[in-house]
Amino acid sequence: MIEVRDLRVRYGTRVVADVPVLDVGEGECVAIVGESGSGKSTTLLSLLGLTPDAEISGQIRVCGLDVRTAPPRRLREIRGARAALVMQSPQAALSPATRLGVLMRRALRLHGREATEQIMSEAMEAVLLDPALLRRYPHEVSGGQAQRFAIALAIALGAEVILADEPTSALDVTVQAEVVGVLRRLRAERGLALLLVSHDLALVSTIADRVLVMKDGVVVESGAAAEVLAAPSHPYTRELLEALP
Numbered sequence: 629m630i631e632v633r634d635l636r637v638r639y640g641t642r643v644v645a646d647v648p649v650l651d652v653g654e655g656e657c658v659a660i661v662g663e664s665g666s667g668k669s670t671t672l673l674s675l676l677g678l679t680p681d682a683e684i685s686g687q688i689r690v691c692g693l694d695v696r697t698a699p700p701r702r703l704r705e706i707r708g709a710r711a712a713l714v715m716q717s718p719q720a721a722l723s724p725a726t727r728l729g730v731l732m733r734r735a736l737r738l739h740g741r742e743a744t745e746q747i748m749s750e751a752m753e754a755v756l757l758d759p760a761l762l763r764r765y766p767h768e769v770s771g772g773q774a775q776r777f778a779i780a781l782a783i784a785l786g787a788e789v790i791l792a793d794e795p796t797s798a799l800d801v802t803v804q805a806e807v808v809g810v811l812r813r814l815r816a817e818r819g820l821a822l823l824l825v826s827h828d829l830a831l832v833s834t835i836a837d838r839v840l841v842m843k844d845g846v847v848v849e850s851g852a853a854a855e856v857l858a859a860p861s862h863p864y865t866r867e868l869l870e871a872l873p
């Protein structure tokens with residue numbers, strides 16, 4: 629789903645992300661962790677061509693498409709549909725005066741897809757939301773429901789991989805578990821691949837197969853999540869783990 633080699637993202641002369649290898653296969657979850665400013669979001673956004681001011685080198689393939697050389701039209705087909713971006717605060721991204729069902733229908737049409745009640749209801753059920761919520765406005769649902777709706781949108785559009793940037797950090801702890809549960813389920817049931825950016829190592833340990841640890845734009849450690857988190861080889865990873873509550 630995602631295949632990255634020798635990725636370098638530069639702002640001016642400063643390299644803010646240097647990622648030699650990053651692969652996410654079908655049904656797999658890879659997490660990028662690291663402190664604020666380490667380059668996690670930049671890495672994630674660059675994979676979808678969403679860092680317009682940056683200078684990028686290396687190879688990026690998402691859903692088989694070479695992101696750096698693909699014509700804009702091909703890139704738009706992938707972006708937001710087969711490869712969906714889920715951000716920290718979905719409510720901010722949802723237009724406040726538009727009912728969720730209307731938003732979903734528009735998104736489907738924009739991508740040239742059928743927008744039947746059945747398709748929309750199924751997407752809601754896939755994230756354990758009552759399809760009746762489609763009649764609500766964004767401010768009439770909770771943060772956790774809004775985040776699951778963002779994931780439902782991705783599912784409706786046929787997402788094969790979700791790129792999520794801190795998808796639970798704006799949510800209450802109890803609600804975080806709901807969102808994580810939904811992501812887990814989608815992996816298991818649909819083979820959804822997941823690239824997750826998070827500073828929450830507790831969350832990462834419950835869902836990720838592999839972990840990349842970034843510091844100052846560089847990948848300082850990577851490997852199986854269980855191994856990296858149980859026996860970190862890099863001092864920085866140990867520090868991160870010790871900072872856990």
Ligand SMILES: Nc1ncnc2c1ncn2[C@@H]1O[C@H](COP(=O)(O)OP(=O)(O)OP(=O)(O)O)[C@@H](O)[C@H]1O
Binds near residue numbers: 662663664666669
């Ligand atoms: N458009 C931009 N122009 C210049 N520098 C940028 C730009 N966007 C990000 N940066 C810089 O790139 C570095 C990495 O930022 P990034 O947002 O990727 O970090 P992060 O690991 O996601 O941090 P956080 O956990 O706070 O979200 C930071 O030093 C940031 O200031």
Ligand code: NI
Binds near residue numbers: 668669670793
């Ligand atoms: Ni970030």
